[in-house]
Amino acid sequence: MARGKDIDGSMSVPTFYGKELRWKREAAGLSLEAFLEGSFYGKTYLSDIEHGERRMPLDLARHADRVLDTDGFFERRCEDVRKAKRSGHAAYFEKVLEAEKYAESIEEWCPITLPGLLQTAPYARALVRSAHPAASDEWVEEKVEARLSRARLFETDHSVPEYWAILHESLIAEPILSPPEMAEQLDRIVALAEQRRITPQIVPRTCGAYPLMAASIKVMTFPDAPPLIYTEASYSGDTIDDPGLVKQYRKAYDRLRAVALSPDTSLAMIEAAAEDFRNGDQPDRLE
Structure with a gap:
């Protein structure tokens, strides 16, 4: 041989x-x-x-x-x-860190925070600092840089995964950043969508009960390996590969996609919200 x-x-x-x-x-x-x-x-x-x-x-x-x-x-x-x-990342995130690089598709549902792959430095810094208030500035910046480095997968000219993000309206209408920083954050999402790197959808606050209300999940598929589901809480995360559970989460995500607004409508709302923040206003509601 x-x-x-x-x-x-x-x-x-x-x-x-x-x-x-x-x-x-x-x-x-x-x-x-x-x-x-x-x-x-x-x-x-x-x-x-x-x-x-x-x-x-x-x-x-x-x-x-x-x-x-x-x-x-x-x-x-x-x-x-x-x-x-896993340098710069939590131990429980290790599988996801690698899986993102090789995924054929990545689909996220984020009811509480914008997904890490879409975050700007100010947004990531605010989240890291809120979770670890006593950490040194150097430690925080290491975490921020590690998070931003993951998003470089959108910058390659080939092998970019199909990326779908379903976001709750409150993430945009109830910002955690100053208006200028929030405008920058939303501009990043708009730019990635216009470059056809991502497809965003918004679940409006008026939709009532909907699938996966109590979970933040990432669904990843691969050309040469079984699919993975990743769920996360504040200080823990779990990677799921059990076929039965993967199928159940997959169906719930598809039902959630049906509840969300269309990609075109969602993108227009994100653009309008970014403009409001740029003008120093805070959108009360995106509709």
Whole structure:
């Protein structure tokens, strides 16, 4: 079996273990396809792991140990790779941090705060500071920069995920920033929508009861892996891959999309609100 181009395992923890995985796989005489037989993952996914570009999920690490007879080596090293990849982010966010980069589609519902991928620095800073009032300025700025860096996926010319954000009206009509900063925040959402990077929708405050009232969720799909759901609270988050629960959340999100205003109407409202803030006014209601 021909060996591929060598990987520099000294570059980082993920590349070290990725190189080890490929060495073990090739030593066993297994192609990418043969190694993955019995798993839910595609060969592009595995190749990215072997090059240190993607984290190995726990179930795939266990699969590797079973197929390669490595006595739990890769399962034990999963935590090392996770720690190496989550700088500036909470431990519970580690799966999402990587998944966003490889997602085919990302769909979010945010009833309480604007989603991290859409936040400007002042908005992110206000949220981080409110959650950690005693933190140093340096620590806060590290968190803000880490959050802003995630949004660079919208700046690439290829492999941009289809992104859909359903927002509650109160996020725009009840701002947490000064009018100029809020105008800047809304202008960012408008600009991304006009560039066809995102599709925003608004759930109006007058709609009554609606699906997912008590949850903030992110739905992510991939070309080479099963879908993931991520739910979050103030100091915790949970990644869900159970097929039954994923299906239930998926249906609820689709019902919520039906409740929300159309993308065109929503965008026009966001633009109007941005103009109001720019003029020093605060919109009482977006309708």
